[in-house]
Amino acid sequence: xxxxxxxxxLQSSDQQSSFKSSRTSSxxxxxxANHHLFHQPFQNRExxxxxxxxxxxxxxxxxxxxxxxxxxxxxxxxPSTAATPTPSTAATTTTASTAHVLFELAxxxxxxxxxxxxxxxxxxxxxxxxxxxxxxxxxxCARAVAAxxxxxxxxxxxxxxxxxxxYGDTEQKVASYFLQALFARLxxxxxxxxxxxxxxxxRTCSFDSTRxxxxxxxxxxxxxxxxxxxxxxxxxESFLDxxxxxxSPQPQRLHxxxxxxxxxxxxxxxxxxxATRSSDDTPHxxxxxxxxxxxxxxxxxxxxxxxxxxxEKFARLMGVPFKFNVIHHAGDLSELDxxxxxxxxxxxxxxxxxxxxxxxxxSPAGSRRDLFINALRRLQPLxxxxxxxxxxxxxxxxGDGGGEEGEEGFLKVFRESLRFFSAYFDSLEESFPRTSNExxxxxxxxxxxxxxxxxxxxxxxAERRETAAGWSLRMRAAGFAPAAFSEDVADDVRALxxxxxxxxxxxxxxxxxxxxxxxxxxFLAWKDQPVVWASAWKP
Amino acid sequence: MFPSGTMxxxxxxxxxxSVSSDTRAHDYNNSxxxxxxxxxxxxxxxxxxxxxxxxxxxxxxxGNPEKNILLVLAIDxxxxxxxxxPKTLMATNRFVCEICNKGFQRDQNLQLHRRGHNLPWKLxxxxxxxxxxxxxxxxxxxxxxxxxPSRALGxxxxxxxxxxxxxxxxxxxxxKCSKRYAVHSDWKxxxxxxxxxxxxxxxxxxxxxxxxxxxxxxxxxxxAEESARLMAATTDAAAATAMTTSISHPLLHHPLFxxxxxxxxxxxxxxxxxxxxxxxxxxxxxxxxxxLHHLPTTISPYLSATMHPLPTTRSATISTAAxxxxxxxxxxxxxxxxxxxxxxxxxxxxxxxxxxxxxxxLLSLTGALGLDLVTAASCDRxxxxxxxxxxxxxxxxxxxC
Numbered sequence: 001x002x003x004x005x006x007x008x009x010l011q012s013s014d015q016q017s018s019f020k021s022s023r024t025s026s027x028x029x030x031x032x033a034n035h036h037l038f039h040q041p042f043q044n045r046e047x048x049x050x051x052x053x054x055x056x057x058x059x060x061x062x063x064x065x066x067x068x069x070x071x072x073x074x075x076x077x078x079p080s081t082a083a084t085p086t087p088s089t090a091a092t093t094t095t096a097s098t099a100h101v102l103f104e105l106a107x108x109x110x111x112x113x114x115x116x117x118x119x120x121x122x123x124x125x126x127x128x129x130x131x132x133x134x135x136x137x138x139x140x141c142a143r144a145v146a147a148x149x150x151x152x153x154x155x156x157x158x159x160x161x162x163x164x165x166x167y168g169d170t171e172q173k174v175a176s177y178f179l180q181a182l183f184a185r186l187x188x189x190x191x192x193x194x195x196x197x198x199x200x201x202x203r204t205c206s207f208d209s210t211r212x213x214x215x216x217x218x219x220x221x222x223x224x225x226x227x228x229x230x231x232x233x234x235x236x237e238s239f240l241d242x243x244x245x246x247x248s249p250q251p252q253r254l255h256x257x258x259x260x261x262x263x264x265x266x267x268x269x270x271x272x273x274x275a276t277r278s279s280d281d282t283p284h285x286x287x288x289x290x291x292x293x294x295x296x297x298x299x300x301x302x303x304x305x306x307x308x309x310x311x312e313k314f315a316r317l318m319g320v321p322f323k324f325n326v327i328h329h330a331g332d333l334s335e336l337d338x339x340x341x342x343x344x345x346x347x348x349x350x351x352x353x354x355x356x357x358x359x360x361x362x363s364p365a366g367s368r369r370d371l372f373i374n375a376l377r378r379l380q381p382l383x384x385x386x387x388x389x390x391x392x393x394x395x396x397x398x399g400d401g402g403g404e405e406g407e408e409g410f411l412k413v414f415r416e417s418l419r420f421f422s423a424y425f426d427s428l429e430e431s432f433p434r435t436s437n438e439x440x441x442x443x444x445x446x447x448x449x450x451x452x453x454x455x456x457x458x459x460x461x462a463e464r465r466e467t468a469a470g471w472s473l474r475m476r477a478a479g480f481a482p483a484a485f486s487e488d489v490a491d492d493v494r495a496l497x498x499x500x501x502x503x504x505x506x507x508x509x510x511x512x513x514x515x516x517x518x519x520x521x522x523f524l525a526w527k528d529q530p531v532v533w534a535s536a537w538k539p
Numbered sequence: 540m541f542p543s544g545t546m547x548x549x550x551x552x553x554x555x556x557s558v559s560s561d562t563r564a565h566d567y568n569n570s571x572x573x574x575x576x577x578x579x580x581x582x583x584x585x586x587x588x589x590x591x592x593x594x595x596x597x598x599x600x601x602g603n604p605e606k607n608i609l610l611v612l613a614i615d616x617x618x619x620x621x622x623x624x625p626k627t628l629m630a631t632n633r634f635v636c637e638i639c640n641k642g643f644q645r646d647q648n649l650q651l652h653r654r655g656h657n658l659p660w661k662l663x664x665x666x667x668x669x670x671x672x673x674x675x676x677x678x679x680x681x682x683x684x685x686x687x688p689s690r691a692l693g694x695x696x697x698x699x700x701x702x703x704x705x706x707x708x709x710x711x712x713x714x715k716c717s718k719r720y721a722v723h724s725d726w727k728x729x730x731x732x733x734x735x736x737x738x739x740x741x742x743x744x745x746x747x748x749x750x751x752x753x754x755x756x757x758x759x760x761x762x763a764e765e766s767a768r769l770m771a772a773t774t775d776a777a778a779a780t781a782m783t784t785s786i787s788h789p790l791l792h793h794p795l796f797x798x799x800x801x802x803x804x805x806x807x808x809x810x811x812x813x814x815x816x817x818x819x820x821x822x823x824x825x826x827x828x829x830x831l832h833h834l835p836t837t838i839s840p841y842l843s844a845t846m847h848p849l850p851t852t853r854s855a856t857i858s859t860a861a862x863x864x865x866x867x868x869x870x871x872x873x874x875x876x877x878x879x880x881x882x883x884x885x886x887x888x889x890x891x892x893x894x895x896x897x898x899x900x901l902l903s904l905t906g907a908l909g910l911d912l913v914t915a916a917s918c919d920r921x922x923x924x925x926x927x928x929x930x931x932x933x934x935x936x937x938x939x940c
Contacts, residue, residue, distance in 0.1 A: 215751075314758075495715060499748055
């Protein structure tokens with residue numbers, strides 16, 4: 001595991017095994033030595049117990065080491081350990097007693113009520129959202145965290161640590177990233193962990209790596225291209241209706257406000273469609289892309305600049321009059337002053353707003369989301385396309401979604417994140433080849449999102465997704481009415497899905513029950529679980 | 540993917556347009572007579588001075604004036620211009636067998652079918668000497684370009700297909716790419732090739748899917764080099780025409796290309812014979828000479844020297860049909876007002892140059908605008924390298940990707 005494995009006591013002194021470790025300043029990668037402290041006692045005394053309780057699968061797992069680093073260190077049993085802990089990086093500051101006191105057998109007895117079914121395959125789990133061993137263990141651990149049962153937490157985290165790996169199969173990966181997030185929560189190091197991880201990924205971020213990841217992802221999985229195709233179709237059709245019906249023979253101008261995190265990979269196909277539609281009067285297209293992040297990074301700026309250059313060149317090649325703007329906004333998207341952006345180009349252009357995974361990055365605190373959507377409404381756009389991931393990750397307990405979440409809220413968010421990201425990881429696993437740097441980058445990004453969800457306060461979170469129904473309510477409240485996708489667009493989407501592997505399907509959102517039309521738009525489903533929602537709205 | 544009304548099979552259209560007086564025209568004499576609204580020939584003759592097709596046309600339009608006029612003049616200057624009603628045009632199987640109710644598109648076919656029922660049948664001979672005039676057909680849709688007699692089509696099947704394609708409902712759809720077609724034969728032709736066509740990017744990667752090809756192309760490194768080479772080949776023309784291509788296109792980014800006019804003037808890379816673009820190869824020669832009027836005469840030899848590589852580089856660049864756009868739109872520069880417009884633009888950018896840091900130097904260079912660049916271009920190419928070597932950040936980002 002990559003993160004520092006530190007435990008803090010959740011309850012104060014009445015615990016026998018209160019174990020405090022001091023914070024080490026070493027980087028996360030040097031933490032393997034810590035595992036000795038936990039591993040040694042178990043190697044000899046507990047193995048038989050595990051064998052009985054858990055079945056062969058687990059036993060096999062214990063012997064192999066899935067962690068990529070320090071495998072040799074792990075498996076060297078030291079029978080007489082108790083007296084000689086190896087605190088190479090950790091300096092325990094426990095009261096007097098050395099490590100051995102902390103590892104009384106009784107304290108680490110395997111919880112008898114834990115009945116993990118390791119044999120169930122993870123693919124079944126992904127569909128059901130909770131069937132695999134990782135899900136079970138993680139949920140148990142989360143419950144223990146919520147109940148502040150530190151002993152149990154330690155036991156479970158130990159197990160998870162043994163089994164998890166970011167380089168293994170889906171179960172192991174899910175276990176690894178969620179464990180990292182739980183750990184960050186326990187040590188109240190959520191925001192800091194997030195910063196560290198973000199800085200680490202920023203170091204390797206470049207135009208080339210970003211491009212490769214994004215394009216490969218779109219080539220192998222319809223997760224992002226689903227939203228793109230639907231949105232492009234809706235935008236193009238509404239523009240043509242408005243421009244053509246308007247009657248003026250001159251080519252119209254279309255301005256797109258692009259709030260998305262997909263690095264403009266949506267637009268080349270739109271440019272091509274504009275170019276091939278009519279040879280005579282290709283409309284003028286301007287795109288204003290807003291990249292917002294809590295902490296602006298130079299790498300992202302460089303990447304966007306390069307993207308801008310390529311887009312312009314491509315537009316020139318296509319023969320589409322084109323203008324491209326990038327806005328780097330630091331802070332919450334709701335703070336962006338939309339009026340200063342000259343979105344209508346002095347009144348000559350029709351405006352379309354494209355929100356791909358942007359709305360959930362607005363903080364759920366207060367009524368920011370509603371305010372933001374209202375601001376969009378005030379722009380009087382021709383159409384607003386909303387593509388979001390389908391998952392209810394709001395900490396609902398507080399009512400306004402901000403501030404501290406109660407234990408209930410935490411468990412709910414945890415369970416939901418587990419379900420959603422299990423599906424995500426599962427789809428990545430089945431779409432990409434076994435070893436893929438691009439998939440690793442995507443998984444790490446998801447891991448950061450999980451840390452944000454599990455260990456960081458909701459008010460500062462940029463990952464609090466809502467369901468289609470939730471967003472629909474907000475959109476309607478702001479004065480938008482749903483615009484259904486035309487048959488052509490639906491056909492395009494279906495044709496798109498046919499180009500990918502099995503497992504993906506499209507579902508129309510408004511199928512069920514609700515006569516009020518709870519959720520317009522369409523869902524992309526992975527193994528029949530809706531994961532991405534695409535919709536279009538008009539004022 | 541997206542509604543594209545003009546995507547029709549160009550080869551078949553041009554075939555039909557070029558078909559000269561056909562026997563088929565006469566078969567419809569009797570049946571169609573009641574539905575035709577002949578337009579008097581003298582009107583048609585006035586149209587011979589019809590303005591030439593717009594420079595923007597990228598393929599030879601069916602029923603284009605020169606062809607049609609030539610055709611008609613050669614064959615029959617008194618051709619009858621006929622506008623059929625939409626109902627007629629869309630009708631299929633107008634000839635119905637009275638016995639079995641089977642429908643046929645042509646009377647000839649019906650007659651042959653009647654033989655099978657042992658009914659009297661009669662095959663009409665084409666009567667060419669009876670004073671039946673050659674018919675050309677116009678589209679009844681008034682907003683359509685073929686509504687005008689000068690753009691009439693010589694073939695009945697042609698006008699029927701045109702009407703379906705342009706103004707008809709697209710009932711046939713490809714399963715793979717969900718493209719829609721109004722004419723069954725278009726659809727059949729498409730389905731045969733859909734999915735089998737492979738797209739090759741200039742960087743060498745092969746794609747079977749159009750959308751992943753396009754997205755790749757937009758961000759491909761080969762695109763960067765391609766544009767650099769294009770800019771190199773046509774520095775002066777590009778400086779002028781690229782601005783007219785996208786009037787509001789920020790000139791700020793053009794200077795970024797200029798440094799590359801110095802490096803690696805790559806020889807024509809792919810002999811990627813894309814036969815779709817062969818018509819384009821002829822075109823560049825026409826409007827470019829008009830550019831010469833605007834530029835100092837000293838560089839005209841340079842221009843003519845670069846004209847030759849121009850068509851081939853462009854055809855190499857254009858690997859999608861849409862690429863033709865570039866060829867057509869670039870020639871607007873022949874228009875003097877366009878040239879001046881671009882001049883104004885660059886002068887504006889000079890004033891607005893304060894915004895961008897590393898590029899001010901470049902801007903001041905281009906400030907003297909195109910003319911200076913052109914004269915620079917006319918001299919030794921090595922000068923370019925010296926000019927722009929002072930802007931490593933620009934080249935740096937390019938080199939990295």
